[in-house]
Amino acid sequence: xxxxxxxxxxxxxxxxQSMTLQCTQDMNHNYMYWYRQDPxxxxxxxxxxxxxxxxxxxxxPNGYNVSRSTTEDFPLRLELAAPSQTSVYFCASSFHRGAxxxxxxxxxxxxxxxx
Amino acid sequence: QxxxxxxxxxxxxxxxxxxxxxxxxSNSAFxxxxxxxxxxxxxxxxxxxxxxxxxxxxxRFTAQVxxxxxxxxxxxxxxxxxxxxxxxxxxxxxxxxxASKLTFGTGTRLQVTL
Numbered sequence: 001x002x003x004x005x006x007x008x009x010x011x012x013x014x015x016x017q018s019m020t021l022q023c024t025q026d027m028n029h030n031y032m033y034w035y036r037q038d039p040x041x042x043x044x045x046x047x048x049x050x051x052x053x054x055x056x057x058x059x060x061p062n063g064y065n066v067s068r069s070t071t072e073d074f075p076l077r078l079e080l081a082a083p084s085q086t087s088v089y090f091c092a093s094s095f096h097r098g099a100x101x102x103x104x105x106x107x108x109x110x111x112x113x114x115x
Numbered sequence: 116q117x118x119x120x121x122x123x124x125x126x127x128x129x130x131x132x133x134x135x136x137x138x139x140x141s142n143s144a145f146x147x148x149x150x151x152x153x154x155x156x157x158x159x160x161x162x163x164x165x166x167x168x169x170x171x172x173x174x175r176f177t178a179q180v181x182x183x184x185x186x187x188x189x190x191x192x193x194x195x196x197x198x199x200x201x202x203x204x205x206x207x208x209x210x211x212x213x214a215s216k217l218t219f220g221t222g223t224r225l226q227v228t229l
Contacts, residue, residue, distance in 0.1 A: 004158075040123060042203065042221040043159070058216065090158050103149075104217065106158030 001026050004107035006091050012113045013081040021076040021110050023091030031094045032074040033058075033104065034066065036087040043090065049074055050096075081114045088112070118142055121204055121220030130229055134191040138204035138220045141185065145206040145218075148180050150189045153201045153222065162202070163189065194227045201225070 007022045025032065034046040045058030049068040063085055065077040074093075078085060088111050092104040121138045128134055136150075146167055151159035163178040165171045165187075171178045177190040187206075191198055204220040 040221055042119075042121075043217075043219040045216055048216065092158075103161055103164065106160065108158050109156075111156075 003027065004091055004093055004105055006089075006107035006110050008110060009108070010111045012115065013078075015081060015083065015114060017081050018077070018079050019081070019112075021078070021089055021091075021112075023074045023076065023107060024072050025074075025091075025093040025105070026072065027093060027095070027105065028071060029093035029095045029105070030071065031096055032068065033092045033094075034064070034074070034076045035090045035092065036060065037090060037109075038087050046076065046089075078112075083114050086112060086114045116141060119204065119206060119218050119220045122223055123221055125224040125226055127226045127228060128194055130194060130196060130227055132194050132227070134194050134198070134225060134227075136189040136191075136202050136204075136223050136225070138187050138206075139185055140187070140206055140218075142206070142208070142218070143182075143185065144208045146209050147207040148178070148187050149205040149207075149217070150176075150178055151203040151205060151219075153203060155200075159203055191225075194225075196227050196229060199226050 004025045030051050033048045035043040044060045047066040049055045088109045090109050091107045094104045119140045149164040150162045152162045153159040165178050168180050168182045175192045179188040201222040201224045203222040205217040
């Protein structure tokens with residue numbers, strides 16, 4: 001199993017450009033998440049999905065969009081990139097276990113710089 | 116006040132030392148407590164989890180939860196240079212039928228020196 005894979009690893013965007021961060025998992029997990037990690041700020045949840053066709057906002061969703069057409073894929077779209085979106089982005093997945101889905105598996109991250 | 120507080124460090128210890136990493140929290144509804152380890156330029160990986168109060172041991176690692184004090188700890192015995200990483204605590208409330216959203220601490224950077 002490859003686990004959670006993310007592409008690209010690095011990207012530099014100009015202000016106003018758009019891009020899609022790709023995330024794929026091969027563990028048949030029903031839950032998937034997108035986080036951003038800024039220095040000294042911990043991980044902040046952007047969006048999450050409980051299954052194909054179902055997505056919901058996390059703590060910091062502004063400036064981002066997601067879709068979930070399959071169990072495996074959960075792309076994150078940035079429209080009109082801004083310097084405030086410079087960050088490291090992590091995708092994660094987990095399997096629902098009744099009382100919680102705390103055991104999240106993370107991808108290697110995408111390092112994005114907006115200039 | 117942040118929901119989860121964690122000292123960012125860095126914490127530098129000699130090889131073989133006992134390391135104590137801690138988080139405090141304010142939300143009494145948290146029931147699941149986790150420690151993630153994150154190596155430089157990698158994604159976090161789950162190290163340990165505990166449910167409610169008590170201790171849990173796994174090899175050189177012990178996780179401790181004190182819900183009355185809203186305080187959790189991770190102890191590392193016989194620390195090794197390979198333990199050098201950032202350790203993030205994370206917490207969750209019980210959530211049946213929907214995704215449990217984790218609340219993370221900011222992480223403590225640990226360096227174990229030879």
